[in-house]
Amino acid sequence: MALIVVVLFISIYYLRAGLVAIFALGVNVILVLGALAAFDATLTLPGIAGIILTMGMAVDANVLIFERIREELNKGKNLSTAIAQGYQHAFVTIIDANLTTLFTALILMQVGTGPVKGFAVTLSIGIFTSVFTALFLTRLIFDYFERFFKFKTMTMCSWLKKPNFDFLGKRKIAFVISVVLIVFSLVFCLTKGGNMLGIDFTGGTQFTFSYQKRVPIQEIRDTLKQQGYDAKVTYKTSLGAQADNKKLEILIRKNVAIEDNDDTIISPKEKIGTLLNGKFKEAKFGGGHESSLGGLVGWEFSKSAIYAIVLAFLGIILYISIRFEFAYAIASIIALMHDVIIATGIFVLCGNEVSLPVVAALLTIIGYSLNDTIVVFDRIREGLSLNPDMHYKKVINMSINKTLSRTILTSLTTLLVLIILFFFGGIAINDFVLVMLLGVIIGTYSSIFVASPIVAYWHKKIGMRAKDGALIPVEQ
Numbered sequence: 001m002a003l004i005v006v007v008l009f010i011s012i013y014y015l016r017a018g019l020v021a022i023f024a025l026g027v028n029v030i031l032v033l034g035a036l037a038a039f040d041a042t043l044t045l046p047g048i049a050g051i052i053l054t055m056g057m058a059v060d061a062n063v064l065i066f067e068r069i070r071e072e073l074n075k076g077k078n079l080s081t082a083i084a085q086g087y088q089h090a091f092v093t094i095i096d097a098n099l100t101t102l103f104t105a106l107i108l109m110q111v112g113t114g115p116v117k118g119f120a121v122t123l124s125i126g127i128f129t130s131v132f133t134a135l136f137l138t139r140l141i142f143d144y145f146e147r148f149f150k151f152k153t154m155t156m157c158s159w160l161k162k163p164n165f166d167f168l169g170k171r172k173i174a175f176v177i178s179v180v181l182i183v184f185s186l187v188f189c190l191t192k193g194g195n196m197l198g199i200d201f202t203g204g205t206q207f208t209f210s211y212q213k214r215v216p217i218q219e220i221r222d223t224l225k226q227q228g229y230d231a232k233v234t235y236k237t238s239l240g241a242q243a244d245n246k247k248l249e250i251l252i253r254k255n256v257a258i259e260d261n262d263d264t265i266i267s268p269k270e271k272i273g274t275l276l277n278g279k280f281k282e283a284k285f286g287g288g289h290e291s292s293l294g295g296l297v298g299w300e301f302s303k304s305a306i307y308a309i310v311l312a313f314l315g316i317i318l319y320i321s322i323r324f325e326f327a328y329a330i331a332s333i334i335a336l337m338h339d340v341i342i343a344t345g346i347f348v349l350c351g352n353e354v355s356l357p358v359v360a361a362l363l364t365i366i367g368y369s370l371n372d373t374i375v376v377f378d379r380i381r382e383g384l385s386l387n388p389d390m391h392y393k394k395v396i397n398m399s400i401n402k403t404l405s406r407t408i409l410t411s412l413t414t415l416l417v418l419i420i421l422f423f424f425g426g427i428a429i430n431d432f433v434l435v436m437l438l439g440v441i442i443g444t445y446s447s448i449f450v451a452s453p454i455v456a457y458w459h460k461k462i463g464m465r466a467k468d469g470a471l472i473p474v475e476q
Contacts (some may be wrong), residue, residue, distance in 0.1 A: 005416050010059065013157045013409070014066055020141050021062035024133040028058045031129040036122065047122040048429075052364065052417070052436070054126025057098065057371055060410040061134035064375065065090045067406045070156055079153055083142050087135065094134060096323055097374040101367045102127045103319050104312040108363065119360045123367065160408075163401040167448055168393050168456065174449035178338060185345020194253075195232070196348045198355035199291070204253040206291050207272055211248050212284040223279045224250070224272075234351055236430060248285065251353065309363070316370065320377075327458035328377050332370060335451040339369045343438040350434070357432045365439030368414070372407065372447040379403050380455065392456045400448055411444045 011018040032051060036043060069086030077085070105127065108120035145151055189196055199206050217233045224231045232251040250272065269290035276285050313333055320329035340362050344354065352358075379399035387395060418440065422433040 005420060006055075006059070006413050009413055009416065010062075015155055015157070016145075016151075017066050017069075017154055017156060020138050021059070021066070023141070024062065024138045025055065025058050027137060028126070028129045028133045029055065031133070032122065032126050035125045035129070039121075041118075041121065044118050047118045050119045050122030050126060050364075054123060054130055055417075056368060056410065056414045057101070057127070058130040058134060059413055060097075060371060060375075060406070061090075061094045061130060062138065063406045063409050064093055065134065065138070066156065067403075069154060070158070071402075073154065079151060080146055082154070083139075083146075087139055091135065093375055093378040094131065096378055097371045098127050098131050100316060100319055100370055100374055103315045104367065104370070107311045107315050108308045119363055158405070160405050163404050164397075165401060165404075166397055167400050168397055168453055171449065171453040171456075174445075174453070178342075178446075178450060181342045181345070182338060185341050188345055189348055192348060196354055198353035198358075199251065199253070200356040201354070202253055204251065205268055206252075207250045207269055208289055209248045209250075209273060209276070209285040210287040211246065213280075213282045215280045215283045219280075220248075220250075220276065223276065224252075227275060229272075232353075309366075312366070320374075324377055324381060327455050330458070331451040331454035332373050332377075334454055335373055335446040336366050336369055338446050338450050339365055339439060339442045342442050343435055346438050347431075347435050352431050352434070355431065357429075358435050361432045361435035361439065364436060365443060368440060369443030369446060372410070372443055373451045375403055375406065376400055376447050376452055377455070380452065396452050396456055400452060407444060407447070411440055414440050 007022050010021055014021060029051070032054060033043075036047070041047070065086055068090045069082050072082035072085045073079070102124060105120045105123040109117055109124060194202055214235065217235070220233045221231060224233075229252050234249050236247045236249055267290065273285055276283065313336070316336075317326075317329040317333060320332055343362065343365055347358070348354065376399060379402055380396055383390070383395040383399045383402075387398075390398075415437065418433050418437045422430060422437060
């Protein structure tokens with residue numbers, strides 16, 4: 001359903017070019033799945049995260065190309081020239097964005113374990129297939145269109161004709177909002193402490209049960225506490241058509257022992273289920289599943305995830321410093337940390353625990369937000385080279401406005417997929433999708449209101465321009 005919505009949206013907005021993008025996206029997904037099958041890889045939730053990010057980057061690459069072609073057409077160039085220059089201008093941006101993400105994925109692949117490595121493998125494959133389908137396959141199709149159908153122009157819809165918003169003018173308001181959200185998120189997470197972590201990191205046992213009648217959470221907690229179990233209890237629901245779209249989730253931060261009574265072995269799930277059904281007969285708890293993990297294994301997962309993310313950040317700093325400059329690298333890292341902290345804080349505030357699938361979602365946020373930031377940075381770099389006498393504020397605002405249509409379209413298509421998955425995808429992926437939803441919104445905000453102003457502050461040129469080696473104030 002989510003894929004159908006994206007297909008309809010892209011095909012309606014970009015018309016003929018949109019159909020080309022949809023074909024390329026389909027080929028991209030087939031190539032990724034084929035590569036995973038060739039490597040005998042099992043598709044897990046982190047792997048699906050990698051595919052989602054791959055689809056997002058593939059759509060984004062096509063949107064970048066189409067928006068560049070639109071700009072060239074608006075300058076009065078013929079279709080053949082507009083297509084050629086559109087691909088030429090978009091090439092560097094797409095390569096920068098994908099290489100940065102690939103560098104991160106390779107680091108995660110080397111030092112990550114389990115779900116983190118699965119995410120990295122899928123993402124690495126997806127990056128290669130995305131670049132191939134966006135830059136080569138779609139160009140080949142357009143060449144055939146020109147040769148056999150003799151198209152004279154490329155019609156596309158346009159919501160924002162010539163945006164001219166003063167984004168940097170709102171930088172102080174954005175700064176206050178970001179600082180408040182970061183401080184709140186950090187304080188709340190520190191207050192929660194280990195209780196914000198799932199059994200993947202702390203060890204313990206997690207149970208899920210289906211039920212007929214909802215029982216107050218506090219009553220379930222009290223019943224378990226009387227038996228010596230300090231448990232966290234939550235209800236999770238989904239709008240999907242599945243029969244098990246209502247679940248009771250119980251998290252006990254220690255392993256529940258297996259009982260061996262004569263010839264009968266009672267599993268932990270049966271033990272807890274019998275206890276609850278004996279107390280709340282009308283609820284009819286049943287089904288579900290049980291998962292247990294030792295504390296030592298959880299600690300190893302934690303160290304691996306932290307190590308991988310730190311190395312990934314260092315790799316990002318190195319690459320962006322080489323391709324752009326150090327100020328851009330620092331701005332990128334601050335924006336990424338901003339996104340991860342706030343997304344985690346809001347997620348935990350909603351009563352959820354940080355598990356390995358959530359870490360996979362946070363890694364996806366890093367990739368998505370970084371891709372968005374690189375696109376804006378590339379336009380800023382281009383704007384500075386084309387307008388050396390223009391002051392920083394105007395260059396940055398102009399660059400953000402020129403990429404605004406692409407930013408909105410990419411974010412909107414990704415959000416459409418995630419919203420449908422959140423409401424209809426089932427309980428099993430709700431936490432993952434919720435983090436992704438938060439990340440897309442926060443990442444789009446940070447690329448405009450966090451990363452770009454930091455670059456400007458670093459150069460101390462907001463409202464100024466360089467002339468004869470000195471900074472001269474310029475009228476706003």
